[in-house]
Amino acid sequence: MMIRFYLDGQLVEVDVKPTDTLLKVLVDKLGLTSVHYGCGEGSCGACMVLVDDKLRYSCLTFAASVNDKKVTTVAGLLSDHELSPLQKKFVENNAAQCGYCTPGMVLVAKALLDKNPSPSDEEIFDALAGNLCRCTGYVPIVKAVKSAARR
Amino acid sequence: MKNMITLILVFFGLVTALKEINESFLMPESVNKALQLKKLYRDSALVVSGGTASVQLVTKMLISPAAIISLENLPLNYVKKKGNMIEIGATTTAAEILESDGVPNCLLEAAKGIHGLALKQNATIGGNIFTPAPGGDMATALLSLDAQLIMSSSRGRRIVPLTKFYKGPLTYNIRSDELLIAIRIGKPPKHSMFMKQSIYKYGGQTLASVSVALDSVDKVKRVGVAVGGLTPHPYRASRVEKMLLGQKISEELIETTAQNVAEEASDTGLVSREYLRHLAGVLYKRILTRLTSSR
Amino acid sequence: MSMSNYFVVGKSLQNSSIVNHVTGATQYIDSITFPGMLWIKAVRSPVPRGKIKKIDYSKAEKIPGVVKIITAKHVPNNYHVNLAGLGVGPPDEPVLPEDEVNYKGEAICLVVAKDEETAAKAANLVEVDIEELPPVLDMEEALKPGAPAIKKWGSNVFMFGGGMDGATPPSSPKRPYFLVKRGNVEQAFANAYEVVEGSYLIPPIEHAPLEPHICVAKPEPSGKLTIYTPTQAPYFVRDNVATILNIPASNIRVVSPHVGGAFGAKVDPEFEMQVAVAAMVVGRPVKWRWTREEEFTISTTRPAVKIELKDALSREGRILGRKAKLLHDAGAYARTSPYGVIKSTVNLSGPYNIENLRYEGYCVFTNRQPSSAMRGYGVFEVSYAVELHMERAARKLGIDSWEFRFINAYRNNQVTATGRPIDDAYLIEVMKEAAALAGVKLPPHLLQLSS
Known part of the structure; x- marks a missing residue:
């Protein structure tokens, strides 16, 4: 299924399976360096993102659920290449x-x-x-x- | 976790056999739509509330549901006062409970003990009721409060007391077309307190938890003592409750009743059965001592 | 020159990667990907020890997207030992086992498929018929006569000496332990005022780096191979991969960019060799990302160690002699354990001057996940035992343990357990500083001492 969401301010469209986690899509499909796999069960927080300003373990979030939402990784905290x-x-x-x-x-x-x-x-x-x-x-x-x- | 996964494997083994895998992700916007989907898929769909316990069942390939039904977009995150009662929507998160008024003390403490801001913002009270140990802290608190569960299906509503909800490990008093919509707590008791012991001070799984709700420490007329972590789902320490009824809570009474708090305990793989039983007794004594010290 | 004049010494320097870290720009192996890249999952042994009777791939091969199932027969030169480059031998570990498994979770074969889930699904469908054999899980049991021998050479210990351990000349005698001796230890015990014995246990410890093991290998038509891995030892990886593939080391390029924590967990070439074989067989880039479960149950741990110490003490508090026996649980394969045992054994004096000694260090094989280096490899374990033993000995003599340590601390112009002269002893100075920081008031006669 195709989903679209704002990733660090950019609109992205990507084909996902219903069982794909957001982590998998961000790393394996979109090649992001700003989220990391650590445990796959919400124990370590290395995969953390914000979905519409709410913290999410991306390993515990189905990618399909962020359709039309705003996903922010740590890379999205930069403004004009300037650190927050x-x-x-x-x-x-x-x-x-x-x-x-x-x-x-x-x-x-x-x-x-x-x-x-x-x-x-x-x-x-x-x-x-x-x-x-x-x-x-x-x-x-x-x-x-x-x-x-x-x- | 290992125990939980094993139990879930056994439970879902049957489910996967039922239906051909027809993967679809469904995110209904209304309760009615969700109930229609539940009626259609019944037990072959995985219902996801906050996802903190359920998503990994799929990613670790422990289950292959025919569909995933996410409750994320349902208008079920609320804490409302209804006369003497409090109603909490099933997808209300621990963080939202902590920001609400009128929530009994023990439930606030259970929500506060869910470790880390991210888990608090995602773990929902409805999901917590289904999550076996070492999860289910809020379920322990709710059990001591005589909470009632509102089950909904396209056929109508059904009220199930939480005391009648757990039928065995991962076996619940819920029908295949029903969804847990909300939780009701009757008139909140005068005193209530929840305590747990986890592996570390900040974070780590719950080993044992105890929640006590009481109307009075001088003459007990209504009491709920719930114990979590010792068994896959929390239980009411009914023997202790009987011993407390009609009594004034004294140091001796706390000491003698504490012997009866740990009715049953299973080895969790994290710690021994004996240690769990010991923990439950200690937590119970600490709670009652604290509650009576304010007398 | 005061400290403030140095550029680096005494200064807290900024981590050179930190701006990339806080912006998520640092590239770890997980974000390295190539067109046409395939994924690996392993079929793992459900038992700690067993004979492989039959492997049935038929169901797994039928899964669409499965490209290849890699077994021992695909490995040009199956047996290796991690420290071969340092002269350690013989090779004792297969890249993939041929007929037997020696620890629970050992990879039996690898499924290479178009994506991670397909590989995992197919791996679950491979049926392995294993005849379970009684495992050896305890070091003392492993050393008993009649214990099942898990090594092809017929015992459960590594043979030191004879040039096999990378530390002794080929002419030296072979022994089932590494030996350090000096002086006349029996005489020291005959002269002892007190004898103090102690036995100390160190459990295995998992490094648990936040980044689990992950590796990408990319073959080129020229026959060269690039391996991307967060290894701590790129040259070990290069040499071991060259050995098992039977190709020149110059054909292999190992890229180890940012490492998401390792602590010794990523010093052993273990799965890089399996990934390299898979890549060479399928002729396409392949990736293997271990799960957290694999990280805990398959990757190495710090070894379990048992140390027995026996000291001969004089009335004034001098250690006249020490006998020690150290058992180091290597798990199923040698990996870096022979080196670890040597490091432990030569350090059994601690930072103390002991003139008569006999130390035996055993590298014991058991059917447990292989152990290897972890921060302060070999020394951490021994320091724990030695310092507890120092406290115990001081108590038995009725001497303050600070005083006992000052009496026995290395001085310049003494020699270490292996006979190396010491010209940079600072223990006394360090202890004085530590006592001051800890608020311990040392008596004047100790404060007057120096190395």
Whole structure:
């Protein structure tokens, strides 16, 4: 079946099977580098995207369900090739080592701060609990989110 | 997870045999349309609410449904007060419950304990009721609240008390043409509390959970004690409830009743049966101690 | 020159890839794709040990989109050992097994198909008739006389010495363990004021990198092959693939761009060889993306290790001698384990001066998923055992454990367990610094010491 959706601001049309996940379509069919397969069961958050401003594990989302919707990956946070303030904070705090978990971490931080511009430490830990990191370590990531929050 | 997958395999093994695979993805915009589709496909379709537990059944090739019916576009995400009652639409997410007024404390705590912002924004209360351990935290809370399920089909409506919903592992009191539309909670009790033990503080599966709803700590007239994680679906600790009825909750009573909280427990593969039973007792004692300390 | 004058030392530098990481521009292997690319899924052993009686592909081959089923007979030179380039031998691991499987999940054959689901569906339809054999799952059981031998050479241990381990000359005696000895250990025990024994267990640990194993191999009409893999050891991959394909290493190009975490999990050429064979047979690019389940159950782990330590102590707190026996669970195949055992065995003194010693390190084979390197390979396991043992010994002597460590710490001009002279000992200085940071007040006589 053909579906169409806005991917990081661009309209795309793609032929999908009803059982294809959004992750599969984004990586295998559209060749995106900004979403990653990590677990396939919503445990690690490496495949995170925003669908109409709601966080989604793209491995747990059928591609057909985003028809006519807006899908944003971390690449979509750039404007005019300029990093968003949140992305800049991740850079300043060295909050990425291998980088595989980073897109998911940035997107969850964005979703959190959009709703709650000055979260407590507890709220940051709780929001990020669905995203795993194995090499950067959570300390610089949490520091980046805190520094991006309104104090 | 492994246990859950095994159970689901057994359950869906029958389903796949029924129908030739005719893959289609359906996303009805109205409840009526959804009920027509459910009537047409019956158990051969996979019904997806938030997708956090169900999508991987397909991606891991554990099931091959004839169709996928997504409830995402149905107007079923709401929390409404109806007189003395609260009605929660089946596709209301944990995040939406946390933002709503009038939700009993234990259900709020269960929703808050769903780890990570992404899961909270996707896990739905309706889906949670069907999800076996280590999922089903909100189901445990609802069970302690005597929640009622509104089942709908093209033939009409049917109310099923949650206490009568679980018939066995992944076996539910739902007919093949029915959809769970909403959950009703009667007059919220004066006290209610949910606690769980998960593998880590932030994130990780629930090992055991307990939810208690009480009208009074001085003379108990109405009580619900629900235990999750020990069995595929939560159960009511009815022996404990009987022991509490008509009593004033004292330290001794908490201690003696706690022995009876863990009626049954299955090895989850994550931890032993003995440890689960121990956890349930500890969580129960912590809840009652906390509830009575405000006396 | 003060620290602030250096460009790098003492500074926190920005990760050179970080702007790409936060914008999702970093290219990992998963986004590498080629026109006409095919996908692999493996048929895996359901048992830890067994004889392959019959493999029936007929149902799988009928699935539309299945291109080829790859078995041992497609591999020009089936047996290999990862560290062959370092002189380790003999080759003990098949790219694909011929008649027997040695761990649960071992790939029996590979289905190559037009996409991932087709390959997975077809792999589920391959019927393998396996006669289950009693598995060896415990190291001590594996060493007992009469235990079923899982290695073709008739035992469950790697033979060190004789040049087989990449560390000893060909003239050295062959032994079922790696031996490090110095001084007269029996004399040290005869002179001991106290003897302290301890046994220490380290469980296997999964690296769990966030990026599971993934590889693309692309053959060219010229006979050359490019392999895209997040490996930590591109030269190991190149050499091992060249060996099993029987082609010159110069025909193979290994591209290892960004790695999504590895921690040692991606140091072994394991599935790259299988992908390379598949690509050469079908003559098209092929990709294999492991699932998280495969990452946990098939990829290597840190080895399970058992370490037995026995120390001869003087009344004043000096370690006069140490005997040690180390068992390292290699799992089913050697991989990097012989090297790991050597590393562990030579480090059994820890950072302490022990003049009389005898250390035996065993590389034991069991029917478990192969183990291999993980951060601080060989040393982490030993440090854990040695430092616990130091605490135990200090307690037995009634000496403060800081003091006990200061007494025994390496000084300059001493030699290591293998006889290497030490000219850069800093343990005493490091311990003084660590004590200060931990708020431990050391007595003046220890603070006066230096290496």
